[in-house]
Amino acid sequence: MSTFFAKANAVERKWYVIDAAGLPLGRLATEAARILRGKHKPTFTPNVDTGDHVIIINAEKVVLTGNKLDQKMYRRHSGYPGGLKETPYRKLMQNMPERAVEHAVKGMLPHNKLGAQMYTKLKVYRDENHPHQAQQPEVWTIQ
Known part of the structure; x- marks a missing residue:
């Protein structure tokens, strides 16, 4: 018996919806990254x-546990000298909670072209409304 290798054109993709309410950011991100990579298959x-x-x-x-809301910083750089911008997660969660979740999940994906391709399959929304009802997503529960 030989080892099975998946072919890129033969992969069947499903849609899953995860409710992030009350979940720690890291646990949510690891589970989302696991599904995006296909490790559950x-x-x-x-x-x-x-x-x-x-x-x-x-x-x-x-949810961010401990003092991470005040101590953890979201950093980005413009590429110019002195262009480092730091935003505390408390402010980021108030203004753009989608970006905080996307940033956490992206950090758990491979840092190459394959990871970038996986990242395009992630959709994050601030509230419970999303425009993907036509894809009939299944609910994925995280303990």
């Missing part, structure tokens, strides 16, 4: 994008 192949689409709703209700 028996046909997982590391060099092929076998993952599914993930819709995360209620991003504004995600």
Whole structure:
């Protein structure tokens, strides 16, 4: 018996919706990254994008434990000298909670072209409304 390798054109993709209300950011991000990579499938192949689409709703209700709201910083750089911008997560969660969740999930995906392809299958929304009802997403529960 030979080892199974998934073919990129033979992968069947499903849509999953995750409710982020009350979940810690890290646990939510690891589970979303796991689904995006396809590690929940028996046909997982590391060099092929076998993952599914993930819709995360209620991003504004995600929880950061401890003092991370005040101590953790979201950093970005313009590329120019002195161009480092720092935003505390408390402000980020008030203004753009979607970006905080996207940033956490993206950090848990591979840092290459395959990871960028996986990242395009992530959709994050501030509240419970999303425009992907036509895809008939299944609910994915996280303990």
